[in-house]
Amino acid sequence: MAEGRGSGEMMQAGPSLRDQGSDAFGEPVEREVELDLAKYWAMLMKHRLLIAGSVLAAVVIGLVITLLTPPTYTAAATVQIDREATRVLDSEETGAADLRFSMEFFQTQYGLIRSRSLAERVIDSLGLAGSDAFIEQMGGEFEAREGETAAQQMARRREMVIDLIADGLDVSSQRDSRLVEITFSSPSAAVSARMANAIAENYIQSNLDRKFDASLYVREFLEERIAETKAKLEATERQLVQYADDQQIIRLEDSTNAGTGAQRSLAANSLSTINEALSQARVDRISAEERWRQARGASLMSIPEVIASPAIQAMVAQRVAVEAEYQQKSSVLQADYPEMVELQNRIDELDSQIRSLAVSIRDGIRAQYEIALNQERALQSRVNGLSTDVLDLSDRSVEYNILLRELDTSRQLYDGLLQRYKEVGVTGGVTANNVSLIDRAIAPKTPSSPKLPLNLALAFVLGLGLGVVAAFLIEALDDSITTPGDVEEKLGLPGLGNIPLLAKDEDAISALRDVRSPFSEAYYSLRTALQFTTSHGAPKSLLLTSARPGEGKSTTAFATALNLSRTGKRVLLVDGDLRNPSMHRVLEMDNSQGMSNFLSGSAELQGVVRKTPFATLDFIPCGPLPPNPAELWSGDRLQVLLDQALAIYDHVVIDGPPVLGFADAPLLSSSVEGTLFVLESRGTGRRQALGALRRLSFARGHVLGAVLTKFQANKTRNEGYDYSYDYDYGAKSSSEVKGRKS
Known part of the structure; x- marks a missing residue:
């Protein structure tokens, strides 16, 4: 026999964390959050069809795209880029050594290979600007526009070729080396090899040209600076001599510092x-x-x-x-x-x-x-x-010394520029290059893309990821209370019982009469759980309510009262729903007089109590529907009823109205010893339930726990949870009639 769990959830072992959650009434509390791997696995199993469909769709799409994608061939040419060119002369420039010893140097070289100027150089060297064949081989198509001149068409064609080269070009370095691979991809293997070699060769030549242009620029710059410095030096010497003559300043070489050029008057x-x-x-x-x-x-x-x-x-x-x-x-x-x-x-x-x-x-x-x-x-x-x-x-001599220092500075600058000009003149013809071609590109035999196994693997991973994300998103957006674990996790209430869903051809009374049915066994488990809610056993006065109508509240109230009476206790079942009563129809009793008569003072307790087919279970129907039930419940007659009934009966079970929208249930909850909250599995939302519990809390009602009705164990088991209602004596699962008013 499957007894109901007191906590109403499966406890899974796992690492715990501290987290801010909320209690049954939405108040923030700090609680432990367990990393429940089994829960996540169950969630994935619940949405396994969604995940499988996502994976299948992604794989099919990946397969179709792969088969429809034209093959691409990639050829690679290898070049060596040294950090510093071979030094032929000691006077050769080494000022950029610090830059070349950093990754910035290599990133700069990669940028030069991808540059527009190199692409234009390749276009000019191969004559690609006027070649329609190259555009067609690259999978492009050039269409002349009406009204365009030949020059405009050539410029647009040239831009198209530059874009095609940029799309096909890629540069990568071999790890821990100075070898760089220049790769080019295109629909033609021959074009890929030819373009990779052309880019590598033009890059090497452009590097040499930059060195030569830099040397030429330095020479021209030094010539201009030398001419300017020489003119300034001559002017300063004349000015110094003229000033010395005017001031009768005679300078002789200092004998103590012979050879240094120092002079004294x-x-x-x-x-x-x-x-x-x-x-x-x-x-x-x-x-x-x-x-x-x-x-x-x-x-x-x-x-x-x-x-x-x-x-x-x-x-x-x-x-x-x-x-x-x-x-x-x-x-x-x-x-x-x-x-x-x-x-x-x-x-x-x-x-x-x-x-x-x-x-x-x-x-x-x-x-x-x-x-x-x-x-x-x-x-x-x-x-x-x-x-x-x-x-x-x-x-x-103040002005004389100023002129003399200026003359010395100009002379030193002139000598330095002259020496540098001579060095540049000697090294200008040196063609040492720090870039060399190692391996020329050859036409590949097989295409580099598309790769069917890789694409399918990526599609599988992408589909799996999308499916898992969709499953998590659906779970995050799912606000319903489905499993006993949701009662504890989402509401912070203990789950006192899980009532299975009856089959369409069975009713609650018949299922309860069969003590071996899973339906009856579930309510036995609920009665057992109620024994531990107070220090003296099941509460003397018990209210059953729900967030909204149709959640199985009336059936649960009748079943609870019936199971309490089966223990030998005298139980009074009260239909407290003065707005939409249904208990008299379940028991097939007259509803001409009942609670409304007692609460209004027109009848006493003995006049409204009805005997039931069950020996120790009596029933008070609703009676005529009053115009304002909340006023009747707020009077003192409710307490009189409880006092008189508990003097005769061991337990009073009240089938109350739903909480949301009415003041009846909070008034009843504040008067009884305990309240049992009824939830429909897959029917009641978390926010709706929390709103109802919050109203009960404001009325100072004592909520003992929650019972989950219309629970479908077979679906839950398929989703990865195991809440079994199978018994050794072969009781079959039954179902409560949907649409019946509780």
């Missing part, structure tokens, strides 16, 4: 020379002054110059000899002896000469000091005079 050179002499004179004066200071304060014979004088030393030696002779003879002769007197006179004479020579040496030291002092003063005076001249010359 005559006054500056003289000042430098005299200043060096002054420095030396100052040194000499200081030395002479020091010698004179020492000689002036010392005794004559202690002066170092006197002691070092050879004449003084000779006279001192001579005196020592005479003194020695005098002393030797003094022991024999008297002092007044003529020979002794003569020796004494010679000694005195030598002393006088020595002193006189020492004085002369000291005077010479003083004379040297005075000469050095005078010389220093004279040089200092000359330096002072030249300094004034140099400062004055500096004031007059």
Whole structure:
């Protein structure tokens, strides 16, 4: 026996995420969203015919297009593009090396191959502008227009050929290499090979032409610049010479920087020379002054110059000899002896000469000091005079220096331009090229397109993708409540039961009498689920309502009351739909008196209760239809009914009216212990159900859960869900009569 699931949905394992959803009343709540792969697979199985049809249609269309597409032949010529051309001379230009070592260089080359100028060069080299054969071979057709001149027709033909070449041309590089494939596609294999080779050859030649044109342009540019610089250099030299002559500025080459071209003025050179002499004179004066200071304060014979004088030393030696002779003879002769007197006179004479020579040496030291002092003063005076001249010359040399710097700059620029012109003249004839042809294109044997297997595979993938997208879109736009899982997912309510759809030849009463039927078993499962909705079991007072009429609400109310009574409980079934009652027709009872009489106060409970064929189940019909049912329900008689009935019965089950458009159901829901929400499978929309639940919530009604009626398990199983109602004792599925008023 298949019991109803308490949650009403299949739980599939999978990774969970946090997501913002909504509860049964549309309020945003955060909940876990499970990545349910089985659910997605079931959805795909549900729309498998749509997906299969999309795949089949795409494959058929792909096959037709492939068979109708004319074959295209592709030929490829391979060229090598070096990042830098072979350097023949050291002076060759390498300024673009940084660019060539980047991908920008190769992208530039690809752009040159696809350029309009190269296409025009190919057209001119092959004479394609006037060739109708080439246009026809490329699958085009040229039609002359009335009133066009020959020149206009030729221009339009040329534009057509350029467009055909651009459409057929493609450029691609081989990975991790400098080899580039130039491919051309056309309906003719011979044309493809001829055009690929022509494009490669013209690209190589155009690269050489650009180099030659660039060299020629540089030479012409340098010639103009050299002429301008030379004229400016000559004018600056004349202006400099004229200014130097006017200001009497004489410049000499600086000997300290010989060979560098540095110049100094005559006054500056003289000042430098005299200043060096002054420095030396100052040194000499200081030395002479020091010698004179020492000689002036010392005794004559202690002066170092006197002691070092050879004449003084000779006279001192001579005196020592005479003194020695005098002393030797003094022991024999008297002092007044003529020979002794003569020796004494010679000694005195030598002393006088020595002193006189020492004085002369000291005077010479003083004379040297005075000469050095005078010389220093004279040089200092000359330096002072030249300094004034140099400062004055500096004031007059400001403009001269400006002209001189301008002359030096012009001379350097002229020399550089002249040297560069010579280098360009030498390298201009060098024809080294960084592009070379590696493999010529040959006519292909087989067409490159269309490729039937590839096209069919792409069509299959495209059709599958479109079918899956369509399936997801249909599911996203499907707002109906179809499966028990939708009850929990779309409404946030627990699913208390799933009631199968009866066959057209069966009615609800007969199906409920057969306790083994899937229909009866489903309501048994609903009764079991109700046992767990409150702490004391099934609610004492229970309202059954739906969003709209015709969802099986009345049948569910009767079945719920019947199954509760089968447990031995006393149950009162109340037809609370005072607008469109149907329960009295289901039970085939009189409707002359009922709830409308009790609510209006014209009858009591015992007067409106009817016995049913079921022992513990009593019934209160609707009674006469009142003009305003909402006013009756809003009175206090409803609570009186519930109090009196629950004093006699264990359960009161009210078959209420639909929620949308009426105030009856919210009033009833606020008075009973629990409300059971009835939904028709594939009939009730999510927004419609949420609107009804929101109204019940505003009335403070306690919605226990939802029951899904008219559920077609066989269709759901085909769609990938498994809600089985097959039983071991072979009960067959039955169906509730469609169109019957619940």
